Amino acid sequence: MVEVRVHDLVLSAATGERLVDEVSLQVSSGHTLALVGESGSGKSLTAGALAGLLPNGVHHTAGEILVDGEPTPSPGSEAYRTQVRGRIGFVFQDPMVALNPVLTVFRQIAEAVDPDRQLRPQQRAARVWELLEQVGLPDPTTVATKLPGELSGGMCQRVVIAIAIARRPDLLVADEPTTALDVTVQAQILTLLDRLRDELGAALILISHDLEVVAGHADDVLVLQAGRMVEQGPVDDVIGAPRRDYTRSLVAASPRLDSPRPNQHLFTLAADDRPVDCARIAALEVSTHYRGAPRPALDAVFVHALPGEAVGLVGGSGSGKSTLLSHLAGLTTPDRGRILLDGQPVWTPRRRLRPRTPAERRAAAQLRRSVQLVFQDSWGSLDPYLSIGDSIDQPLIVAGTSRPDRARRIKELFDEVELPARLATRRPHELSGGQRQRAVIARALATDPEVLLADEPVSALDVTIQARIVELLARLQRERAMTMIVVSHDLAVIRLLTSYAYVLDGGRVVEQNDTDRLVTAPTHPFTRRLVDSVPGASCLAGRPPPPPPPRPTTPGVNP
Known part of the structure; x- marks a missing residue:
């Protein structure tokens, strides 16, 4: 059994801006807590702090994390990572990014099972086969020899989950684990996470922007907006009868x-x-x-x-x-x-x-x-070295449009997809996901298809x-x-x-x-x-x- 409590957690950027501002939560064995909110609400930062995975430039400045009632070191410190190592498993959103593309499935799971090389090879291999079977991968012997690029998205996500549970964690954190998966595979992955939570006797924190998923798989919900807590409580209360306007807007948008x-x-x-x-x-x-x-x-x-x-x-x-x-x-x-x-x-x-x-x-x-x-991936379909305006300009250049007409057309396209004109000089990484997708749509419309x-x-x-x-x-x-x-x-x-x-x-x-x-x-x-x-x-x-x-x-x- 495990109980994890977070009291008034504050995470700040190097500029001093509070990215997570006095967030508190509690989750215990056999229960699932869902973190919901828009992009930039602090969901992944809060979960990353629990796993000791704060990104560069983000610092823990206040608040504490308690495991079974015992205070822990600062979540950004090496002492914290050492203390929670093996006790917290993290399931990343994009399995193709989380997995090494040039290492076999066997080697990646084996490294998670025995990072210090203390087991005999036969023991390590037996644990890898056990994990592959536990996460429901067919023909484990064949799958273990594959590279991630040779597997489907659902199979890769199961490999990521196998790595996350390799050392039988007390807390499992799943950050948008089904975002890019079709509904049948999504249902299988969510059912798998529920089953593993119960088999391991672990607590589960589920990050998701899909409130229908949350309603079907979480016990409690914490709603975040701009790094601050908006509403929390049992899932039936928060999703079924939200008290705050922001939560109601999330429910209505789903x-x-x-x-x-x-x-x-x-x-x-x-x-x-x-x-x-x-x-x-x-x-x-x-x-x-x-x-x-x-x-x-x-x-x-x-x-x-x-x-x-x-x-x-x-x-x-x-x-x-x-x-x-x-x-x-x-x-x-x-x-x-x-x-x-x-x-x-x-x-x-x-x-x-x-x-x-x-x-x-x-x-x-x-x-x-x-x-x-x-395209599906706005990151991958925009040139990171070109401004947004220049990216939209490319199909117009290919079509032979004159320079004055191109400038006028780009302004029209920005208006049509409801993008502020000031973003024309920005590069893709300076835009939000929604803004990038609008830019991709504007570029597709440039030639009036x-x-x-x-x-x-x-x-x-x-x-x-x-x-x-x-x-x-x-x-x-x-x-x-x-x-x-x-x-x-x-x-x-x-x-x-x-x-x-x-x-x-x-x-x-x-x-x-x-x-x-x-x-x-x-x-x-x-x-x-x-x-x-x-x-x-x-x-x-x-x-x-x-x-x-x-x-x-x-x-x-x-x-």
């Missing part, structure tokens, strides 16, 4: 399957009435097989989106969603099948970097103007920022009458943004329908499993499916 859609024009046709010859963009019987993979990434996939329509692609990790989006954007070429834009084949390069013939050059230029992609492809556009953002980006995308799609295809593992986001959706599993489309009917009356077992895995899916229980949608009246989409 996407649910029954959330009202943003004010947008949505239309759709029944599956049998969606004419391919009217499609703005289409993938016809597309198949792709990567060398060495046991099965195709895409297997005879057929999807299309009509002019001005918002379509969703949803499925688990490895279902082929992002591969299909890459083909639609012309970044990669399928092995078989056709990608059509306004009925014409899309030029895509195979084994050469540049188009050679005049026809290929014209097709490539048309594709760059007409189809643009919003007819089709916007959005790959997990809000998965890494906290709930309030998610809600604003969803509203922004819905408004832009409505005002520009763009065709939009959204990839997401979050069915609530798909329902908010799209009118029609395709469900992919194992590289195949297993179900397609009007989005509302898809989430309220799924017919395929995999779709039902996706819906059931969404936290808060009980809001749909007993709800009859909506009537078939009316035929559209939007010009250009009638059959």
Whole structure:
């Protein structure tokens, strides 16, 4: 049994600014405490202090941490790290960052099991196999020989959890452990953490921006804003009946399957009435097989989106969603099948970097103007050495826009995505996650595309920022009458943004329908499993499916 108490913790920057200001909490064995709040609220700093993992430039200036009633040294000191070593396990948000890409799974877990090399090799190996089985990894012998890049996101997160519990900790801290995972894998990881908490007799601190996750897995909740405590108490009280306006705003912003859609024009046709010859963009019987993979990434996939329509692609990790989006954007070429834009084949390069013939050059230029992609990772998709204004300027330069017109267009784009003009001279690291995502969207809109492809556009953002980006995308799609295809593992986001959706599993489309009917009356077992895995899916229980949608009246989409 363990009890951890924090009294009036203060963490400060080198400038003296208080980043965590008099935060107190308590958690004990068998219980889960959730820390919630927007980006910059102090959640991860508070958890990092408990684990002795304060970043450079952050200092402990006041308050204390007690373990089983005994005071500990300053959480930023080596003495603290020595005292809590092995007693606190930390599950990081991004497993691909937390794991060393050039070391095997076995070696990384073995180092956590026996950092001082005091065990015999056979003992160390036995503990590694035990941990791999404990976190539910299939075929531990094979997995142990793999590098992180050879595993799925869910498998990598299980490896991170195995490392965190290697020395049987008394306290397990999980910092956004399911942010980038699809709903089925998310449910598995959360269930695993609950089980390990009970098996180890440990306490669990869960950091999450997903209040539905918190409601389903936490006993108590601490709400933080700008480093200060806003509200705390049992989960049913804080999430079910919040007292503070800030907590109520977090609850209201959390996407649910029954959330009202943003004010947008949505239309759709029944599956049998969606004419391919009217499609703005289409993938016809597309198949792709990567060398060495046991099965195709895409297997005879057929999807299309009509002019001005918002379509969703949803499925688990490895279902082929992002591969299909890459083909639609012309970044990669399928092995078989056709990608059509306004009925014409899309030029895509195979084994050469540049188009050679005049026809290929014209097709490539048309594709760059007409189809643009919003990437999942705003960090990775923006050049860290370019200002935000310069990044947005790049597609305009490629399109041959004159310098005066480019300056005017950049200002218009900043206004359209609601970014302050002063941020044009900033670099990506100087912006918040939501601001960076707005910049990525602005860059995608620079050439006035007819089709916007959005790959997990809000998965890494906290709930309030998610809600604003969803509203922004819905408004832009409505005002520009763009065709939009959204990839997401979050069915609530798909329902908010799209009118029609395709469900992919194992590289195949297993179900397609009007989005509302898809989430309220799924017919395929995999779709039902996706819906059931969404936290808060009980809001749909007993709800009859909506009537078939009316035929559209939007010009250009009638059959």
